[in-house]
Amino acid sequence: MAFDIDVPGRYLYHFKTNNGIAVMEQAALAKDAGTVQGAYEWTSPEGRNDKVEYVADEIGFHPMAAHLPVAPGVPEAIQLPTPRRTRRPKLRTSNPVKRKVILK
Secondary structure, three states, X not given: OEEEOOOOOEEEEEEEOOOOOEEEEEEEEOOOOEEEEEEEEEEOOOOOEEEEEEEXXXXXXXXXXXXXXXXXXXXXXXXOOOOXXXXXXXXOOOOXXXXXXXXX
């Protein structure tokens, strides 16, 4: 087993057990968010070596492995168009809405 912290906000650890389970993880924390990358592996009951690699960031946990199911892609007929704007559109002020307030 090994654990290492080289600079504040970063670490690395890994270990392996007697029954063949192995784990490795490293992280780098940024100003507002951090990213953790790692992997774990084991021998399945069928004798197959399975390994999961992952990334966890501000968006969520993203595992990747050959034995994990993969969601099908979105059919082209229902895909949303990719937004091309990089800035928010300006509000139109040439035709302001006029409101009347009636006091009783």
